[in-house]
Amino acid sequence: MLYYCSTTPPQFGTTVVQHFQHRMKLSFSKIIGVSDLNSIRDKMVYNYNGGNLSDYLTHYNTIYNQTVSSIQRGGVKSMMVKLIEFSREEFLSPETSCDRLWSQYIHPTHVGQLTIQQYKCALAIRCHLIPDFCRSEFNEIMRCDCDTAVTTKNLSPEEETNMKEKGIVPLLPHLISCAALQKVNFTIRRDHVKLAIAHIANRYGIRTTLEPRVYAYPDNSASRPDIIFAVQNCAHIATDVIVVQPANSTDITAIGSAAAAKAREKIAQHGAAVAQFGHKFIPFALETTGHMDSGCFQLIKTLSNAVPFASRPSFVMDMKAAVSTALAQYRAEVLISTLTHVRTRT
Numbered sequence: 001m002l003y004y005c006s007t008t009p010p011q012f013g014t015t016v017v018q019h020f021q022h023r024m025k026l027s028f029s030k031i032i033g034v035s036d037l038n039s040i041r042d043k044m045v046y047n048y049n050g051g052n053l054s055d056y057l058t059h060y061n062t063i064y065n066q067t068v069s070s071i072q073r074g075g076v077k078s079m080m081v082k083l084i085e086f087s088r089e090e091f092l093s094p095e096t097s098c099d100r101l102w103s104q105y106i107h108p109t110h111v112g113q114l115t116i117q118q119y120k121c122a123l124a125i126r127c128h129l130i131p132d133f134c135r136s137e138f139n140e141i142m143r144c145d146c147d148t149a150v151t152t153k154n155l156s157p158e159e160e161t162n163m164k165e166k167g168i169v170p171l172l173p174h175l176i177s178c179a180a181l182q183k184v185n186f187t188i189r190r191d192h193v194k195l196a197i198a199h200i201a202n203r204y205g206i207r208t209t210l211e212p213r214v215y216a217y218p219d220n221s222a223s224r225p226d227i228i229f230a231v232q233n234c235a236h237i238a239t240d241v242i243v244v245q246p247a248n249s250t251d252i253t254a255i256g257s258a259a260a261a262k263a264r265e266k267i268a269q270h271g272a273a274v275a276q277f278g279h280k281f282i283p284f285a286l287e288t289t290g291h292m293d294s295g296c297f298q299l300i301k302t303l304s305n306a307v308p309f310a311s312r313p314s315f316v317m318d319m320k321a322a323v324s325t326a327l328a329q330y331r332a333e334v335l336i337s338t339l340t341h342v343r344t345r346t
């Protein structure tokens, strides 16, 4: 298509490019299970943070003109045209903003892979859409337990503004931030991440113990970290997995502050008890956006030293992508379970 756009003058080729682009969007809509093409916002589909598809139609004139002028003047570099937007403005929901690995990652085992339904949902959520198969006309507007009216319709930006004026908010951003909708599920998210980490470590030959009760706490509490990694030839490492909502702030410096605070809390809780046993404690604190606190990288790096040198890059990649997949899986699950277990309707 790029070759076609570069060599065919726009007055002859626009309908062809239009048709190609339409088919491309149609294929994408089938992947995410949304049949109404108008509800899919172009700004999201042709953006790196959303559908990551190339926008040939908008750039057709530029592609052709750049090619013609670069042939006349020479120099291939000036022929390049940016076809995918990178802006973040459309993606105000912090969910998924740091979390991109899962959509391109094939988990080594079936157990860690997203199901087809989960993949559809997670990819749709990234484009601020709800797939048709989990919506029904009976629950287009429902009331959350926090008393907010939410809609499951896929809205255009104008419709969204109109709805908000009536006091009805779109489901996705509310689902992601409201604890009342997620109360059954919030521990599942941590468990998904916990199991994903343990699973990858096991695959690379690192033995793990889940929920160990070997440590003694000063107040005799039943508290325990999540995993011990039995690392060969050095101190065993204990970790506790925490997934928190990001700080409610638009300030860029606030990114990661919630996770960092939780990590410090966890060190205060487990550090001494674990050290007493001769083990090392590294907290694994994440934000729901996929943002990882420095402890996560420290843990992955320390564990990677225990795997054969040649496997280290793939170990690090598997760890990060498995965590990202676990978060995407949770997002999809919470959407599906919310829409299939609606208790209160208006």
Ligand SMILES: [Zn+2]
Binding pocket: 144, 145, 146, 147, 148, 174, 178, 179, 180, 181
């Ligand atoms: Zn709510």
